[in-house]
Amino acid sequence: MAISSTLRSMGLIGRCFVHPIFDYLVIGGGLSLIVIPAVYLLADPPVMRDFTMLPWFILCSNSAHFAASTVRLYTKPGSRDALPFLTMVFPTVTLGVLTLCMFEADVIGRYVQLIYLSWSPYHYAAQAYGLAVMYCVRSGCELTQNQKRFLWWIAILPFFKVLLVATSKHVVAWHIPEQLVWSQVDWRGGVNLVTEVLGVLAMALPLVLFAQVWLTNRRSMPLISLLVIMTNGVWFVVFPLIDGFVWTTIFHGIQYLAIVMIFHVRDRVARPENKRGVVFHTICFYGMCLVLGYALFNCLPYGYQMLGFGAAESVLLVIAAINIHHFIVDGYIWKLGRGDANRRVVETVAIGTGA
Amino acid sequence: MTQVTRRARPIDRSAQLFVVGNVLLAVLLSGGIAHSVISDGRPPKIRVGFADTHRHLIDTRKHAEIIPDLQTAASINFDDGVTQLQLLSTAYKAHDTDSIVLGLRGLLNHAPDDSELHGELATVLLGIGHAEDALRHAEDALRHFEDALVHSSVAVRLNPDSSRLQITQGAVMLALERNQEAAASYRKALELNPDSEPAQRALKYPLKNY
Numbered sequence: 229m230a231i232s233s234t235l236r237s238m239g240l241i242g243r244c245f246v247h248p249i250f251d252y253l254v255i256g257g258g259l260s261l262i263v264i265p266a267v268y269l270l271a272d273p274p275v276m277r278d279f280t281m282l283p284w285f286i287l288c289s290n291s292a293h294f295a296a297s298t299v300r301l302y303t304k305p306g307s308r309d310a311l312p313f314l315t316m317v318f319p320t321v322t323l324g325v326l327t328l329c330m331f332e333a334d335v336i337g338r339y340v341q342l343i344y345l346s347w348s349p350y351h352y353a354a355q356a357y358g359l360a361v362m363y364c365v366r367s368g369c370e371l372t373q374n375q376k377r378f379l380w381w382i383a384i385l386p387f388f389k390v391l392l393v394a395t396s397k398h399v400v401a402w403h404i405p406e407q408l409v410w411s412q413v414d415w416r417g418g419v420n421l422v423t424e425v426l427g428v429l430a431m432a433l434p435l436v437l438f439a440q441v442w443l444t445n446r447r448s449m450p451l452i453s454l455l456v457i458m459t460n461g462v463w464f465v466v467f468p469l470i471d472g473f474v475w476t477t478i479f480h481g482i483q484y485l486a487i488v489m490i491f492h493v494r495d496r497v498a499r500p501e502n503k504r505g506v507v508f509h510t511i512c513f514y515g516m517c518l519v520l521g522y523a524l525f526n527c528l529p530y531g532y533q534m535l536g537f538g539a540a541e542s543v544l545l546v547i548a549a550i551n552i553h554h555f556i557v558d559g560y561i562w563k564l565g566r567g568d569a570n571r572r573v574v575e576t577v578a579i580g581t582g583a
Numbered sequence: 584m585t586q587v588t589r590r591a592r593p594i595d596r597s598a599q600l601f602v603v604g605n606v607l608l609a610v611l612l613s614g615g616i617a618h619s620v621i622s623d624g625r626p627p628k629i630r631v632g633f634a635d636t637h638r639h640l641i642d643t644r645k646h647a648e649i650i651p652d653l654q655t656a657a658s659i660n661f662d663d664g665v666t667q668l669q670l671l672s673t674a675y676k677a678h679d680t681d682s683i684v685l686g687l688r689g690l691l692n693h694a695p696d697d698s699e700l701h702g703e704l705a706t707v708l709l710g711i712g713h714a715e716d717a718l719r720h721a722e723d724a725l726r727h728f729e730d731a732l733v734h735s736s737v738a739v740r741l742n743p744d745s746s747r748l749q750i751t752q753g754a755v756m757l758a759l760e761r762n763q764e765a766a767a768s769y770r771k772a773l774e775l776n777p778d779s780e781p782a783q784r785a786l787k788y789p790l791k792n793y
Binding site for chain 1: 597598600601603604605607608610611612614615616617618619626627628629630631632633635636639640651652653654655656658659660661662
């Protein structure tokens with residue numbers, strides 16, 4: 229009984245990467261739960277849009293985070309051998325497809341945009357799930373296959389909510405304009421009810437899973453796993469859709485940059501030939517992300533304008549292509565397979581700790 | 584030996600493709616910087632999506648000149664109300680009815696419940712239909728009138744107590760030669776606003792006998 233209660237309490241905080249405060253605030257998304265209410269209480273929401281520093285903020289968090297997946301892909305040990313298509317061929321394919329889309333931007337652009345807008349909330353949800361599982365593995369809390377499946381479904385509930393709320397963001401809009409969807413039969417009352425139920429479930433089910441793991445596994449899931457799932461839910465459940473996207477974009481970017489830098493730095497520091505410290509590797513990685521982020525989001529559209537394409541398609545399609553490239557790359561670089569560099573980083577501290 | 588050569592080929596090819604991709608990217612990036620320096624006198628500015636680009640277009644070009652760019656932006660960025668509003672306001676200033684329709688449709692995607700937007704779109708479509716009719720393009724005119732009817736019906740359903748929307752509905756019905764229903768809409772408009780001159784005029788002529 230005493231051992232059981234010790235195990236449960238030890239697992240509550242979980243095994244953090246940097247420090248519980250840093251992990252919970254930045255990676256767990258706890259910072260958003262402090263910053264967002266502060267912004268709403270202290271200033272009008274439009275401040276976010278008129279803020280003169282916003283472009284710099286977007287560059288440092290959002291653009292850098294998109295670049296980070298590419299930087300990680302090429303700096304991760306063994307990725308060229310493990311992912312030859314993704315590392316060698318995919319960038320050229322992306323550039324080629326993007327260029328072809330430019331020629332028919334008025335027709336195809338809408339669908340490229342739809343793909344990336346539909347994919348975004350799924351990507352955020354998948355990241356939340358991945359982080360939650362990662363902290364469980366790292367903290368020695370082994371979830372059963374059923375518990376993992378349950379966690380996955382809970383994590384993607386906000387994605388389903390977005391799909392229902394924003395008909396224009398997915399496949400229905402490929403065929404029928406939204407105003408006509410609603411004009412035929414007014415079934416929005418039912419849809420609103422379903423989205424509200426999804427919102428409640430997205431907030432309540434993580435607690436149910438937490439209790440279930442607590443009771444059946446005789447130990448606790450780390451609270452950060454719970455937090456990361458619930459903050460993603462809060463972004464899309466509590467706020468209106470547009471605000472949800474804005475806040476998610478910002479805090480997902482920060483969350484992503486933090487975790488990818490931790491993995492990169494740990495890989496670099498673990499190299500036998502390494503002579504540099506953590507700060508050096510952190511600055512180098514972030515510097516690369518900033519430069520690539522600036523080049524892709526700000527210089528590349530001008531490149532297409534130089535070729536004679538309009539400003540609109542050059543900017544908007546480049547953004548969509550970077551997003552889609554990021555989602556695909558991200559689907560591969562976070563695998564925790566045996567022998568993978570990521571697995572080593574996740575397990576490094578967990579092994580032998582008994583936590 | 585043959586096996587080794589066969590295995591090496593795909594790797595060589597992917598390496599070549601990688602080099603080609605990177606060269607293309609480098610050309611686009613350096614060309615982009617050069618283009619920005621030549622056209623704006625500075626390296627590419629750090630910006631937020633299309634919003635900054637739109638501001639730049641407004642500052643440097645005339646309304647009619649930026650309509651094609653705004654149309655493309657609105658068709659790609661169909662889900663962003665701001666982009667639609669930018670197109671709509673520029674289209675009104677440039678008197679470009681096709682772009683006004685595009686902007687209104689885009690805004691409706693953003694606010695499908697807005698009866699005024701539905702009514703405005705119906706009015707614009709009705710105007711285009713009449714213009715087509717005057718040019719004896721009967722099929723195009725009918726298509727626009729029917730489209731106008733969809734939106735005026737939604738507008739009236741969303742806000743049945745608006746005299747103005749009832750008048751729009753009446754005008755659309757009249758254009759479609761559904762005179763009975765047109766008269767009913769105008770009468771409803773008069774009930775809501777007894778001083779409504781368009782309703783009085785329509786019921787006096789051409790709907791005198793309905």
